Amino acid sequence: MSDVLIIGTVAFDTIETPFGKVEKALGGSATFASYAASFFSSPAVISVVGNDFPKDYVELLKKKDIDLEGLQVSGKTFHWDGSYEYDMNEAKTNKTELNSLENFKVKVPEKYKNIRNVFLANIDPEMQLETLKQVNRPDFVVLDTMNLWIKIKKKALIEVIKKTNVLLLNDGEARQLFDTVSLVKAANRALELGPKAVIIKKGEHGALLFTKNKHFSAPSYPLENIKDPTGCGDSFGGAFIGYLAKTKDLDEKNIRRAIIHGSVMASYNAEDFSLDRLKKLAMSDIENRYKEFQDIREF
Amino acid sequence: MSDVLIIGTVAFDTIETPFGKVEKALGGSATFASYAASFFSSPAVISVVGNDFPKDYVELLKKKDIDLEGLQVSGKTFHWDGSYEYDMNEAKTNKTELNSLENFKVKVPEKYKNIRNVFLANIDPEMQLETLKQVNRPDFVVLDTMNLWIKIKKKALIEVIKKTNVLLLNDGEARQLFDTVSLVKAANRALELGPKAVIIKKGEHGALLFTKNKHFSAPSYPLENIKDPTGCGDSFGGAFIGYLAKTKDLDEKNIRRAIIHGSVMASYNAEDFSLDRLKKLAMSDIENRYKEFQDIREF
Numbered sequence: 001m002s003d004v005l006i007i008g009t010v011a012f013d014t015i016e017t018p019f020g021k022v023e024k025a026l027g028g029s030a031t032f033a034s035y036a037a038s039f040f041s042s043p044a045v046i047s048v049v050g051n052d053f054p055k056d057y058v059e060l061l062k063k064k065d066i067d068l069e070g071l072q073v074s075g076k077t078f079h080w081d082g083s084y085e086y087d088m089n090e091a092k093t094n095k096t097e098l099n100s101l102e103n104f105k106v107k108v109p110e111k112y113k114n115i116r117n118v119f120l121a122n123i124d125p126e127m128q129l130e131t132l133k134q135v136n137r138p139d140f141v142v143l144d145t146m147n148l149w150i151k152i153k154k155k156a157l158i159e160v161i162k163k164t165n166v167l168l169l170n171d172g173e174a175r176q177l178f179d180t181v182s183l184v185k186a187a188n189r190a191l192e193l194g195p196k197a198v199i200i201k202k203g204e205h206g207a208l209l210f211t212k213n214k215h216f217s218a219p220s221y222p223l224e225n226i227k228d229p230t231g232c233g234d235s236f237g238g239a240f241i242g243y244l245a246k247t248k249d250l251d252e253k254n255i256r257r258a259i260i261h262g263s264v265m266a267s268y269n270a271e272d273f274s275l276d277r278l279k280k281l282a283m284s285d286i287e288n289r290y291k292e293f294q295d296i297r298e299f
Numbered sequence: 300m301s302d303v304l305i306i307g308t309v310a311f312d313t314i315e316t317p318f319g320k321v322e323k324a325l326g327g328s329a330t331f332a333s334y335a336a337s338f339f340s341s342p343a344v345i346s347v348v349g350n351d352f353p354k355d356y357v358e359l360l361k362k363k364d365i366d367l368e369g370l371q372v373s374g375k376t377f378h379w380d381g382s383y384e385y386d387m388n389e390a391k392t393n394k395t396e397l398n399s400l401e402n403f404k405v406k407v408p409e410k411y412k413n414i415r416n417v418f419l420a421n422i423d424p425e426m427q428l429e430t431l432k433q434v435n436r437p438d439f440v441v442l443d444t445m446n447l448w449i450k451i452k453k454k455a456l457i458e459v460i461k462k463t464n465v466l467l468l469n470d471g472e473a474r475q476l477f478d479t480v481s482l483v484k485a486a487n488r489a490l491e492l493g494p495k496a497v498i499i500k501k502g503e504h505g506a507l508l509f510t511k512n513k514h515f516s517a518p519s520y521p522l523e524n525i526k527d528p529t530g531c532g533d534s535f536g537g538a539f540i541g542y543l544a545k546t547k548d549l550d551e552k553n554i555r556r557a558i559i560h561g562s563v564m565a566s567y568n569a570e571d572f573s574l575d576r577l578k579k580l581a582m583s584d585i586e587n588r589y590k591e592f593q594d595i596r597e598f
Contacts, residue, residue, distance in 0.1 A: 086480045088480075181385045181386055181387075182523060182524075182525075183521070184521045184522065184523040185523060188523075202504065204482075205501065205504035205505070206505075206518075208521065210521075215521050215595050216596075217518030217519065217521070217595045217596060219505075219518070219596075222482070222507070222514050222516070223483065224483040225481075226481075253598070256597070257598050260598055294598075295513075296514050296515055297518070298515075299517070299552070299556055299558075299559055299596075
């Protein structure tokens with residue numbers, strides 16, 4: 001029985017960074033998120049791919065016991081083509097072919113409807129809303145998004161935020177959404193909308209957690225070689241909710257530990273393209289890097 | 300007897316930020332650094348001001364027992380005119396009048412020559428080198444600089460770095476000096492030049508410490524209102540060396556604590572223009588914020 005429901009994209013990623021290039025590699029927010037979550041819990045995915053989606057990719061996810069009953073197949077697979085300059089904090093989109101994503105109608109399989117934890121990974125906020133409509137009221141909802149939705153679907157996005165327990169944003173998105181340079185102010189405005197916690201992901205600068213009266217600053221991991229940051233935010237979110245689903249403890253202190261698990265996963269994810277690093281990852285790697293995170297912030 | 304020698308600028312700062320404007324306020328790297336250091340130790344300053352330098356400003360420093368025997372008086376005071384946009388990470392220089400700084404000849408007073416800790420605050424690296432030439436070999440040298448010197452006096456700067464125990468840089472400077480986007484690589488190259496430790500200041504993102512085998516990530520303080528970031532790096536450096544001079548412990552663990560004291564001072568400094576916040580600061584304020592830094596980092 002799955003304990004984390006994840007809606008998001010499953011995609012072909014064509015990516016060029018200063019350290020290499022991949023074509024039609026396995027990508028998408030639900031891919032990275034479910035793979036990362038699978039180290040801690042049993043994810044179930046809602047998404048769509050095309051008839052051109054390789055069996056190998058499906059197998060890779062199934063090997064981690066990710067439930068794909070909610071993965072529809074229709075037309076051609078969503079394809080994102082992007083690149084990064086030396087400063088890898090922001091991706092440049094060269095081309096986006098929505099394909100089957102364009103007419104994707106969310107349909108939550110019956111057996112998913114009672115899953116207690118829901119991760120609304122990055123996808124059209126109307127699809128995120130539709131997912132929440134179809135499930136039986138979950139205990140815990142985590143929401144991720146991107147600058148595109150803030151720009152073109154802000155109203156729907158605000159609606160989803162109101163139904164969310166934890167909001168994930170990167171720093172640029174937080175500033176854009178709440179029209180302020182101050183991340184503290186942005187976080188406070190987000191909290192006013194309903195979420196109990198706001199997590200601001202800052203890439204190489206770590207992550208910040210804001211709750212009503214507390215603040216936590218998670219360090220980043222000092223990676224010497226970053227090959228491809230694609231999917232770091234998604235694997236952060238997946239590991240975050242996976243860890244919370246496993247530990248069943250939503251206390252602020254445990255949310256801090258979940259953030260560090262998210263950071264560990266994101267740091268590994270950046271070390272190679274697609275799932276290439278995560279698919280070689282052992283639980284002991286996660287534990288060792290978690291210990292390193294403890295050490296690098298101790299004073 | 301002073302225990303921290305500080306060379307740097309003492310200046311008039313004319314500054315505009317989105318939150319206000321000051322004209323010819325007390326500024327300069329040696330000013331912020333010595334004032335911050337004075338909370339922990341007894342600083343002695345080497346710098347130059349003009350005949351137009353107000354007695355009030357001198358009194359402000361003397362009240363903190365800062366030794367000003369090395370403060371020469373000649374011509375007109377160095378004047379920096381700068382402004383910040385909403386993103387206050389970088390200052391825009393509108394005008395720089397070097398005035399008496401232009402022909403400043405470093406002369407270390409006899410009674411300063413045996414001071415064991417030296418902070419080469421931001422000033423022309425040739426003046427920093429000259430200071431080191433005139434003092435008797437100190438135990439501990441900390442160096443700060445800025446992008447201008449990396450651009451126009453890189454050779455002299457590299458010479459000073461070789462004579463330094465701890466190098467302070469902000470992230471942009473680190474990337475510029477070692478021509479890499481990776482802060483880890485930049486830090487490693489800096490360590491190869493001789494310093495035992497490199498501290499990369501990242502403003503609102505905290506600070507990183509790199510030593511041969513260890514890494515420390517200091518959180519930033521989540522300030523809701525930043526009025527003026529001018530002097531934050533200098534007060535960071537001053538509090539850092541002041542704390543180490545007081546505690547007389549150069550172990551990596553104590554360097555971490557010194558970095559947090561630097562961060563505490565920098566966070567207060569940003570809350571108002573010039574020394575306006577620091578001059579109201581009590582030791583208990585420093586201790587309370589230090590505890591907050593511990594809390595925002597715990598997991």
